[in-house]
Amino acid sequence: MKRLLVLGAGTAGTMIVNKLRRRLGTGEWQITVVDRDDTHYYQPGFLFLPFGAYTPEQVTKSRHTLLPDGVDFVAGDIDRVDAPGNSVTLLDGRTLSYDYLVIASGASPRPEQTPGMLGPQWRRSIFDFYTFDGARALAEALQHFDGGRFVVHITDMPIKCPVAPLEFTFLADAFFHERGMRDRVEMVYVTPLPGAFTQPIASDHLGSMLDERKVAVEADFMVERIDPDTKTLVSYDEREVSFDLLVTVPLNMGADFVARSGLGNELNYVPVDKHTLQSGQYPNIFAVGDASDIPASKAGSVAHFSVEVFVDNFVQRVHGQPMTGSFDGHTNCFIESGHGKGLLIDFNYDTEPLPGKYPLPRVGPFSLLEETRTNHLGKLAFRWMYWNVLLPGRPTPLPAHMSMAGKHTQTEESP
């Protein structure tokens, strides 16, 4: 009996075991998946929780109910991977050995990494929305916020769902408008990047979205610490941004067991080949989803598209064939822009977001780099897709590789 061990029953891990259970004979392969708890969150829904648009029940399910028969679910905290010895030890002392290991333990916000963030103001005037508890606490705070300086802040890249801070800003602007208090709120967007929009073509199309909403941008801001007494963000070059309510995206890092096992980079992400997700150090280890160091967005769509490639490759490999699939970095993200509209972006390692239609040329129904109501409805419909199609590993009509069909390139636009 061969053993496949998957660490993490999140988006990537759940899809992988559902797909591979159908592809690997139950008499030949034992599949085990480990996670620390039994709650699977629909993380894209965290964006809507602060504004009361989703209920907590809509974004949570039990992990084990999303796994197929014939997959063992182990609940436990991982101590470390003994890669040379092909085994994983849990904190409770249990040891699980494997022939192949998939690390799918994701990334998480680490507020403790920025001095002052977890101080007396944490969840009083400093909030995050990338956790279930954080998003719910922020919902409560927004109900009682009656104006002042409202700062949205990114600590450093890479972060999960890198468009979410922008979406959050657009939704907050709409929220304050709808409550008739927008003129009492001063909004600031603070980013370590050179601007809120950094891709040339996306900037041309979307660059004015924050200006139009009267959101000031503080760029190239590397936070060194937060002063909880004066409620101020302080940067390494001693700039200061004060706030009445701060919504921050803390530094994101991979799981600590990755570091303990000597398998991670400086942020605990597992270095892998960006096309095959295979570890260069240990050929029987793969890292999929946010846990890897590939230069793609940490996003569910990347997990989804890369899992499609990984699963075919994995089946080839265990049958002694060369892996022929190559992940192209395909990413596809809806961007909520407020007032019932949204945008869509579709890109990969080599192609920046371009305007056009998706998935069908001319037909769409979705429009790339353009605010439409259909894009917003697509984002809402996606929650159903996630629970019922993507996680169970059912086929989708969306090709894993990015397609140029339907995209407008500059040469076509200016003949």
Place this chain on the structure above:
Amino acid sequence: MTVTTIDGHQIHVDAEGFLTDNQEWDDKLATALAAAIGIELTEAHWKAIRFLREDYARQGETATIRRVSTVGGIPIKELFVLFPQKPAKKMAYVAGLPKPHGCV
């Protein structure tokens, strides 16, 4: 993409002047690029630039300031002194690499 000439080097650059083919880069060009943004390269600057070049060759992505600090061993405060105001962008420019970017 356009072709421009800096200090006798013919190079391909994007709208902001960043090299689009990092193979066109060499030490002399780095000195000229730095001069173009008012920086005279010292050994401390070179340490950061060499780290960025080597890291890009391995990772296929321009290192973040945090990575230059934790992996390259140069404190973030020092990077802000060496490349004032916008170290990430300025280091990438001088090293002939893509500037750090988000997804939009």
